Amino acid sequence: xxxxxxxxxxxxxxxxxxxxxxxxxxxxxxxxxxxxxxxxxxxxxxxxxxxxxxxxxxxxxxxxxxxxxxxxxxxxxxxxxxxxxxxxxxxxxxxxxxxxxxxxxxxxxxxxxxxxxxxxxxxxxxxxxxxxxxxxxxxxxxxxxxxxxxxxxxxxxxxxxxxxxxxxxxxxxxxxxxxxxxxxxxxxxxxxxxxxxxxxxxxxxxx
Amino acid sequence: xxxxxxxxxxxxxxxxxxxxxxxxxxxxxxxxxxxxxxxxxxxxxxxxxxxxxxxxxxxxxxxxxxxxxxxxxxxxxxxxxxxxxxxxxxxxxxxxxxxxxxxxxxxxxxxxxxxxxxxxxxxxxxxxxxxxxxxxxxxxxxxxxxxxxxxxxxxxxxxxxxxxxxxxxxxxxxxxxxxxxxxxxxxxxxxxxxxxxxxxxxxxxxx
DNA sequence: GACTAAATACCAACCAGTCGGTATGTTCAT
DNA sequence: ATGAACATACCGACTGGTTGGTATTTAGTC
Numbered sequence: 001x002x003x004x005x006x007x008x009x010x011x012x013x014x015x016x017x018x019x020x021x022x023x024x025x026x027x028x029x030x031x032x033x034x035x036x037x038x039x040x041x042x043x044x045x046x047x048x049x050x051x052x053x054x055x056x057x058x059x060x061x062x063x064x065x066x067x068x069x070x071x072x073x074x075x076x077x078x079x080x081x082x083x084x085x086x087x088x089x090x091x092x093x094x095x096x097x098x099x100x101x102x103x104x105x106x107x108x109x110x111x112x113x114x115x116x117x118x119x120x121x122x123x124x125x126x127x128x129x130x131x132x133x134x135x136x137x138x139x140x141x142x143x144x145x146x147x148x149x150x151x152x153x154x155x156x157x158x159x160x161x162x163x164x165x166x167x168x169x170x171x172x173x174x175x176x177x178x179x180x181x182x183x184x185x186x187x188x189x190x191x192x193x194x195x196x197x198x199x200x201x202x203x204x205x206x207x
Numbered sequence: 208x209x210x211x212x213x214x215x216x217x218x219x220x221x222x223x224x225x226x227x228x229x230x231x232x233x234x235x236x237x238x239x240x241x242x243x244x245x246x247x248x249x250x251x252x253x254x255x256x257x258x259x260x261x262x263x264x265x266x267x268x269x270x271x272x273x274x275x276x277x278x279x280x281x282x283x284x285x286x287x288x289x290x291x292x293x294x295x296x297x298x299x300x301x302x303x304x305x306x307x308x309x310x311x312x313x314x315x316x317x318x319x320x321x322x323x324x325x326x327x328x329x330x331x332x333x334x335x336x337x338x339x340x341x342x343x344x345x346x347x348x349x350x351x352x353x354x355x356x357x358x359x360x361x362x363x364x365x366x367x368x369x370x371x372x373x374x375x376x377x378x379x380x381x382x383x384x385x386x387x388x389x390x391x392x393x394x395x396x397x398x399x400x401x402x403x404x405x406x407x408x409x410x411x412x413x414x
Numbered sequence: 415g416a417c418t419a420a421a422t423a424c425c426a427a428c429c430a431g432t433c434g435g436t437a438t439g440t441t442c443a444t
Numbered sequence: 445a446t447g448a449a450c451a452t453a454c455c456g457a458c459t460g461g462t463t464g465g466t467a468t469t470t471a472g473t474c
Contacts, residue, residue, distance in 0.1 A: 026322030028235035115233030117383035128384040163397040170377030176324035177335040190370040194401040251455045
């Protein structure tokens, strides 16, 4: 019921607002009031749902990760039969969503961990978990592609998956420095070339 | 005279302190008093030398860049005759200095721009300039290596140099998330493999 | 009426920046 | 060389606004 004005619940709206504002301003510079204003609530509501600003940050990291996993799970590339195709299509997908305003395509986890790694261990851990979990998913396809096309390679699938995340994080940093997404897409295209170079495909299937 | 107790002047000491503290805590979370305490001065001295906290950040970005250029200029790899050797030795040097506590090897520019790109244009610009200038230096050797070993490659020297910086920035982010330098060095070793793959060396010189 | 959700009002701590003051030169005319 | 005038370097108390967090109250719902 009340289908027309249905909105996510307050907690979710606060988390969404936090995601946006923190990616634009950073964690420390973002005040609780900033988040409340963006979400359309007051402080009372905020501290009803979160016991502290740090608590919100940890929840926001999980929220962001969940949102990202939903996004990637819905992407069409999972249907591809060849695991290497899936890996490359993942890269292409990452490149394709690097567009528009920086806060919308940059990574909340990378943004927060950069500031908070030393002073807020709980936030550091939440960001690490998010990145590690996502990388593990990518590593699955890489592992399968490796078994097919580069079984004897010296690098591990997980290490390559983490490298992929590092390139993306670095690409976001450069995009912020240069105030635009182009440089980030250029970085991803280098990453794609690297991955292609790691998996020498047979010219054709007969063999 | 008074050579035994000679210290850098107050401005330099404040900039050094800012470099350390901001890399550990981030820009927003660092207070002017934090920097003064670290440098052994009071607020009066601080605002005598810098007109605002933002002004200090801009100066610190330039200071950090200058320090970095000194460090790299002193590195031995510049003497290598082959430009590709110089590029690879640069990468190895970058890897070698990724050690010890994170604030000591991470990049002030990447840390600050991540937080401040949208809210402090002057800081964003200072960080961009630092990164761009350093990348341009690396691009020189890449350009020469390209002329020798990959003259027809599709990528530009500058684009590869910027990619190199992106990988390093991303490596720092992952090091922060994982609380240690190992992952960052692993990333750099992927980067090295990529660069090697871009410059197919002749087996030997006779040709 | 018991419970949850959210608003309002408030507080103590904190922070960037100011200001008046001291100490130590430096310049230069006498 | 001396002392008036000025400049530079630094100190530390203070301020006005902000911030994370709390206490209390109100509205709605099972």
